[in-house]
Amino acid sequence: MTAPLDWRVSRRSLLKTAALGAVAVGGAPLLSACGGSSGIETSATAPAGSPKRGGNLRVGIVGGGAKDTVDAHLPVSHPDEARVFALYDSLLTRNPDYSIRPALAESLTPSSDPRTWTLKLRQGVTFHNGKPLTVDDVSFTFQRILDPKSPKSQATALSIIDLEALKKVDDHTLAIGLKSPSVILDDHLTNYAAGIVPAGYDPAKPVGTGPFKFQSFTPGQQSVFVRNDSYWQSGQPYADQLTIIDFPDDTARVNALLSGQVDVIDQVPLGQLAVVKANPGLRVLESETGAWIPFTMRVDAAPFSDVRVRQALRLLVDRQQMVDQVLSGHGKIGNDLYAPFDPMFARDLPQRHQDLDQAKSLLRQAGHSDLRVELVTSEVAAGTVEAAQVFARQAQDAGVTVKLKKVDSGVFYGDNYLKWDFAQDFWFTRNYLPQVAQGSLPTSPYNETHWKDPTFIDLVTRAGSTVDEAKRRQLLHDAQKIEHDSGGYIIWSFTNQVDAHSSKVNGLVPDKSGIPLTSYGFGRMWLG
Amino acid sequence: MLRLLLRRLLLGLLTLWLVSLVLFVLTQALPGDAARAILGREATPERLAALRQQLHLDQSPAAQYLHWLRGAVRGDFGRSLADQQPVSRLLGDRLVNSLVLMAAAALVSTVLGVAAGTWSALRRDRFADHATSVVTLVLAALPEFVIGIALVVLLSTTVFRVFPAVTLATPGHPVWTRLDVLVLPVLTMTLAVAPYITRMLRASMIEVLDSEYVQMARLKGMPERTVIVRHALPNALGPVAQVIALQLAWLAGGVVVIEYLFRYPGIGQALVDAVANRDVPMVQAITVVIAAIYVAVNLLADMVQILGNARLRTSLR
Numbered sequence: 001m002t003a004p005l006d007w008r009v010s011r012r013s014l015l016k017t018a019a020l021g022a023v024a025v026g027g028a029p030l031l032s033a034c035g036g037s038s039g040i041e042t043s044a045t046a047p048a049g050s051p052k053r054g055g056n057l058r059v060g061i062v063g064g065g066a067k068d069t070v071d072a073h074l075p076v077s078h079p080d081e082a083r084v085f086a087l088y089d090s091l092l093t094r095n096p097d098y099s100i101r102p103a104l105a106e107s108l109t110p111s112s113d114p115r116t117w118t119l120k121l122r123q124g125v126t127f128h129n130g131k132p133l134t135v136d137d138v139s140f141t142f143q144r145i146l147d148p149k150s151p152k153s154q155a156t157a158l159s160i161i162d163l164e165a166l167k168k169v170d171d172h173t174l175a176i177g178l179k180s181p182s183v184i185l186d187d188h189l190t191n192y193a194a195g196i197v198p199a200g201y202d203p204a205k206p207v208g209t210g211p212f213k214f215q216s217f218t219p220g221q222q223s224v225f226v227r228n229d230s231y232w233q234s235g236q237p238y239a240d241q242l243t244i245i246d247f248p249d250d251t252a253r254v255n256a257l258l259s260g261q262v263d264v265i266d267q268v269p270l271g272q273l274a275v276v277k278a279n280p281g282l283r284v285l286e287s288e289t290g291a292w293i294p295f296t297m298r299v300d301a302a303p304f305s306d307v308r309v310r311q312a313l314r315l316l317v318d319r320q321q322m323v324d325q326v327l328s329g330h331g332k333i334g335n336d337l338y339a340p341f342d343p344m345f346a347r348d349l350p351q352r353h354q355d356l357d358q359a360k361s362l363l364r365q366a367g368h369s370d371l372r373v374e375l376v377t378s379e380v381a382a383g384t385v386e387a388a389q390v391f392a393r394q395a396q397d398a399g400v401t402v403k404l405k406k407v408d409s410g411v412f413y414g415d416n417y418l419k420w421d422f423a424q425d426f427w428f429t430r431n432y433l434p435q436v437a438q439g440s441l442p443t444s445p446y447n448e449t450h451w452k453d454p455t456f457i458d459l460v461t462r463a464g465s466t467v468d469e470a471k472r473r474q475l476l477h478d479a480q481k482i483e484h485d486s487g488g489y490i491i492w493s494f495t496n497q498v499d500a501h502s503s504k505v506n507g508l509v510p511d512k513s514g515i516p517l518t519s520y521g522f523g524r525m526w527l528g
Numbered sequence: 529m530l531r532l533l534l535r536r537l538l539l540g541l542l543t544l545w546l547v548s549l550v551l552f553v554l555t556q557a558l559p560g561d562a563a564r565a566i567l568g569r570e571a572t573p574e575r576l577a578a579l580r581q582q583l584h585l586d587q588s589p590a591a592q593y594l595h596w597l598r599g600a601v602r603g604d605f606g607r608s609l610a611d612q613q614p615v616s617r618l619l620g621d622r623l624v625n626s627l628v629l630m631a632a633a634a635l636v637s638t639v640l641g642v643a644a645g646t647w648s649a650l651r652r653d654r655f656a657d658h659a660t661s662v663v664t665l666v667l668a669a670l671p672e673f674v675i676g677i678a679l680v681v682l683l684s685t686t687v688f689r690v691f692p693a694v695t696l697a698t699p700g701h702p703v704w705t706r707l708d709v710l711v712l713p714v715l716t717m718t719l720a721v722a723p724y725i726t727r728m729l730r731a732s733m734i735e736v737l738d739s740e741y742v743q744m745a746r747l748k749g750m751p752e753r754t755v756i757v758r759h760a761l762p763n764a765l766g767p768v769a770q771v772i773a774l775q776l777a778w779l780a781g782g783v784v785v786i787e788y789l790f791r792y793p794g795i796g797q798a799l800v801d802a803v804a805n806r807d808v809p810m811v812q813a814i815t816v817v818i819a820a821i822y823v824a825v826n827l828l829a830d831m832v833q834i835l836g837n838a839r840l841r842t843s844l845r
Contacts, residue, residue, distance in 0.1 A: 058696075065801035066618070066810065067566045067610035076567065151574050218699035219611050220801055221793060245696060248801065251677065252791040255693035258685035262696075275686075410560035410806070413571065445572050 051507065055527035057239040059517070060253045060262040064246030068219035071203040072195040073145050073152035078266065078516070079223075079246045081192060085520035086225050086242055087128075088195025088208035089232075091119065091138070092186055096511040096518060098290070098341040098429060100186055104133065104196050104209060104232075106172075108186050114467050115181045116165075121172040125232045127198045128213045135174035139166050140199040153193040156445050157437065160185065181465035183472070184433045192515070211237035211523030220246055231523065238507070238526035257282065257500060263527065264501040264508075266516030267382070270328045276500045283505075287497040289514035290341050290429030292334060293381050295391065295490040296448040301421045303373070307486045308366040313373075314352060315359035316395045319492045326386045330498055334491035337480055339432040341512055344473045346480035356398045363400070372401040373422055378412035381426035383495065388424065391490075418448050429514040432476055436460050440483070449488025456482045504528050536830065540823035547819045548600070548812055552593050555808050561585055562609040562806040583609050596812060606809040610802070615813045619795060623817060625703050626783055626794035630821070632710060633717035634776045641722040641772075645729025646761065652734060660730075664723035672720040672782055676789045679712050679719075694791040703793070713790045717782060721775045728771040732764040739763075766833055773829030780821040 064079035072088045075081045091105040102108075106120040125133040142161055145152040165177025178185065188194065198207055206214045209232065212225035225242040245262060247253035250269045256262045258279060268276055268284065276282050297304040297313065304310055319333035332340075335351050363371055377388035385406060392402035412423075425448050430438065438444055441460070442452040456479050463475035483489070499516050501508060507524040508517060518524065563579040564571050580586055587595075599606050605615035648660040667675070684693040695709040703709060736742060737760060745755045787796035795814045802810035 065610065065805060066608055066798070066807065067805055148574075150578055151572070155574075156572060216699075220798075221699045222696070247694075247791060248797070249788055249791065252694045252789060255680050255685055256696070256791070259680075259689060259693040261692055261694060410558060410565065413564055414560045417571075 049506065051235065051238045051526040052528060053238055053526070054240050056241040056243060057264070057505070057522060057525055057527060058243045058245065058262040059522070060245050060247050060256050060265040061516075062247060062250070062253060062265075062267045065220045065248060068217075068246065069203070070206045070214065070217050070223065072197050072201070072206070072208060073141075073154065073193055074203075075153065075193055079244060081515065082244050082266075082517075082520045082522075083217075083223055083225075084192050084195060085210070085515075086212040086244070086522050087206055087210040087214060088192075088197065089210050090189060090192060090194050091196060092190045094190050094513055094519065096287075096509050096513075098431075098512040100190055105189075108189070110183060110185070110467060112467060113181055114183055114465065115178050117176045117178070117185050118169075119174040119176055121174070122232060123172060125209055126230055127209055128207045128228060129198070131198055133196065133198075133209060134171040135168050136171075137196055137198050138174055139168070140201070141194070141196050142166065144197065144201065145194065154188070154191055157188045157191065157434070158194065160188075183464060183467060184431070184437075187431055187434050192519075212242050215241075220248075222246065233523060236523035238524075239522070242522050257502070260502070263505050264499070264517060264525070266499045266520075268498045268500045269382075270330060270498065273328070273498065281503055283501055283503050285499040285501060285508050285510065285517070286330065287499075287510035287512060287514075288332060289494060289497050289512055290339060291427065291495045291497070291514035292338060292491050292493065293384055293387060293424060293426045293495065294338075294492075295375070295387075296420070296423050296425050297488040297490070298419075298421045298448075298450045299486075299488040300450045303366070303368055303371065304421065304488065306366045306368075308362040309368060309371070310486065310488060312359040312362040312366070312371075312398075313395070313400075314490050315355045315362070316398050316400060317391065317490060317492050318354040318394050319352075321394070322387060322390050322492045325390050326383045327493060327495055330496040331493040332496075334493045335484070336487060336489055336491045337484055338427065338435050338489070338491060339430055340494060341429060342431040342476075344432060344476045346477050346484070349481060349484050352484075354394070359398050359400075363398075370399060370401070372403065374403045374405050376405045376407060376412070376416075376420045376423040378407050378409050378424070380409050380412055380424070384424045384426065387492070418446065420448070423448065429512060432480070433460065433464055436479075451483075451488055453482055453486070533827070533831070536827055540820075540827065543823055544816055544819055548597070548816055549593075551812060551815050552589075552596070552808065555803075555806065555811055556589050558803075558806060560806060562808065565804065565806040566610060585609075592808070596809060600812070600816070605813040608802075608810050609807045610805045610810070615809050618810070619798065619813060619817070621700070621702075622793055622795050622798050625792065626787070626796065628702075628704055629710065629713055629717070629787075629792065629794060630776075630779045630783060632714045633721065633779055636714060637718040637722040637725060637775070638772060640718060641725025642729055642761075642765070644722070644726040645768075646733055646756065646764075648726065648730045649733035649737060650756070657730075660726065664726050667719050668723040668727070670720075672716055673785055673789060675719050676712070676716040676786060679716055680789075683712065695793060696791075697793065699793070709790075709792075713786050713792055716786055716789075717779055720782065721779060724775050725768065725772055728768045729764060732767050733760065736760045736764045769829045769832040773825050773832075777822045777825045780818045780825075 061079045061082050063077045068077065069080055070083050072084060075084045089103045091103060092100050092108060093103040095101050104122055104125060106122045108117055108119050110117050121133060121135055127133060143163060145154050145158055146163060160178045160180060160182050162177045162179045167175040169175060195208055211228055211231050213228050215224040215226050217223040222243055222245045227237050227240050231237060253265050254272045257265045277284060297310050299305060314336055323329060323331045323333055337346060339345055363369055375388055377385050379385055388404055392404055395402045439446045440451050441447065441457060459475050459479040463472045466472040466475060497514055497516055504527050506526050506528050511518040513519050562583055563576050563585055567575055567579065596606055607613065608615055608618055644660060648657045651657045680693050684691050691711045692709050697703050697706055697709060742755060742760055745759050783794060784796035784799055787794045788800055795817060799814045802814060
């Protein structure tokens with residue numbers, strides 16, 4: 001079992017997923033998960049009962065505005081993401097339990113070094129304009145994302161691909177050479193912003209292989225899509241039409257659901273959850289996710305450069321109280337480690353609890369008996385400001401003064417972004433190595449804690465090129481131990497994703513990715 | 529009279545220019561720029577640099593303003609930074625939508641306010657008058673956001689389901705093809721504005737009703753209806769015109785909040801978005817339009833007041 005992308009594993013996790021789905025939609029028997037090779041994907045995603053065709057699925061999505069886009073590779077807001085999921089497919093995708101499964105790829109296998117990955121494309125897939133999918137389109141997509149003049153969202157993650165070393169073996173086989181060995185190319189290619197577009201793609205006429213075809217788009221307003229009759233996932237999509245409606249305001253989005261103007265909304269504001277639950281015609285879809293909103297301490301700036309101060313601040317947090325007060329209980333406590341769904345997550349490291357005596361003693365040793373720090377907070381994600389307030393109050397119990405500096409998101413992302421000594425951030429579900437690449441290496445684009453531990457770097461670099469799973473597990477465990485002991489993050493929880501829909505809508509299941517509405521799985525939703 | 533109006537018009541244009549200048553300075557003072565706002569967390573240095581160049585943000589602020597002003601004078605408000613379309617094209621439909629909303633609200637609240645004020649004045653110190661006074665006072669004290677949410681709960685989500693809670697009109701189709709979406713926003717704005725008009729008109733009306741010429745008209749045996757409509761109302765309206773104008777001008781600004789709440793596709797919603805995006809050309813265009821409505825409505829009020837006041841009217845001749 002060398003490849004991280006092992007179809008047997010996928011199949012097993014699919015069964016788990018199917019069980020999860022059964023719980024969510026009422027325990028009705030599911031289609032067999034073993035209905036032949038092409039049945040693997042659809043069986044996992046098929047809802048209970050027999051799906052009905054037809055109807056216009058109206059979806060209210062949080063955010064959006066004049067800067068909205070339908071470009072496959074430039075999604076920023078939630079409506080952008082939703083449109084990308086409707087129009088495009090990536091080579092690989094994720095099951096609701098966050099395991100990887102093939103999408104447009106049939107397989108993607110690393111060489112033993114792992115410097116080259118071999119891609120086998122699914123046969124018989126066509127784009128919305130009827131053009132058959134070949135590896136030329138895949139190469140074009142990589143070139144478009146990595147265009148140095150206009151780098152796209154996934155450019156940093158996919159920069160490991162060596163464009164010069166893309167070798168077409170035949171129409172459906174591509175050898176992808178990397179600049180340096182990596183075992184996580186497959187993980188990067190599951191990203192929704194790495195959707196495959198046809199060679200010569202023009203975002204003004206968006207064409208993909210996704211479950212829905214483009215019909216119209218008005219930025220900040222709504223976009224309309226129609227079913228793709230030749231979609232490669234058999235049976236899907238079920239709805240004839242999909243209408244994605246932008247809602248910059250939370251109140252308006254919930255009101256639209258309550259009054260029956262939309263069928264589905266993402267991200268119910270927790271304050272309005274009771275109103276939604278009280279309505280017999282509505283259902284709440286709650287998913288555990290790996291999304292986190294940490295406090296970030298710069299390990300190279302006083303007083304946080306003293307590891308005892310970082311440890312003390314971590315010990316000040318009453319994590320369960322934070323979850324209860326900030327997330328109204330819709331979350332799970334964290335252990336200052338990220339990537340809880342990674343198969344190599346260090347589950348056995350002891351859970352950190354509030355320990356004021358220990359914290360005070362550490363601060364005394366560090367010469368900060370009456371520590372005063374400034375915490376920069378901003379409404380950049382749901383719950384950040386509330387978390388800062390609760391943290392400040394909890395810190396008071398140990399005699400630590402946390403002064404809150406609340407700034408507008410424009411200031412937060414302004415010139416001091418990634419330079420604040422003590423601030424916050426938000427992250428979605430990711431596996432360990434991809435997350436490290438994003439935020440825990442000196443070369444990462446978002447290293448807000450300025451973390452650059454030499455031993456840690458050595459461990460994760462070696463792990464990134466180690467195909468042997470047992471060896472990699474050990475390396476990653478050691479790396480996580482270092483972060484758990486002395487890292488700059490306070491990771492107090494993983495936030496649940498809470499969406500809602502009319503009881504007429506079927507096919508949604510809890511999804512660990514943190515992407516709302518079963519990863520905006522519009523193809524799988526059907527109207528009863 | 530013509531000279532006065534011309535002077536007012538020039539003053540209005542000067543106001544608009546000052547508004548645009550102050551706004552430009554203010555938007556420059558906002559932290560971050562359009563490129564950063566558009567990219568958000570995706571703002572890697574490479575992508576920022578590429579976008580800044582694309583949006584001409586690398587030019588100096590003065591050059592950017594002059595460029596904008598040159599275009600604006602010729603009626604060209606430039607291109608939106610957020611989606612690269614000409615501002616005039618982006619605002620066209622939205623402006624019409626907002627004007628429809630404002631005009632409907634202005635008409636309803638003026639008629640309602642004048643009627644309720646007159647009615648209340650005619651029943652001075654009776655129960656109906658006191659009741660009107662209390663109701664208008666309460667409504668005037670409530671923020672329009674609260675009124676709007678209460679109306680949504682009452683008329684579209686929880687108690688009754690009569691009107692749509694939000695506007696989901698198909699883009700490109702004028703809003704007046706779906707009149708039901710206008711009801712709640714117009715009602716909200718009316719409830720926010722009409723109380724002031726009612727109260728002012730009542731006070732003004734009472735004064736007029738006590739005046740000698742009304743008593744004279746009554747003594748002459750004119751029907752009460754004629755006395756009120758022909759003699760009292762025009763004279764009561766004059767002093768209230770300024771208040772009505774101020775309220776209607778307020779509608780132009782209040783529409784921002786209302787449109788946000790009801791997801792109404794007008795300039796208010798666009799303004800909120802444009803500010804968040806640091807989309808200077810859009811912010812400039814929308815605020816100048818709102819300011820222009822302000823100036824125009826006040827100009828109109830001046831004219832009504834002049835025409836309604838015999839002494840002013842004759843002194844101008």
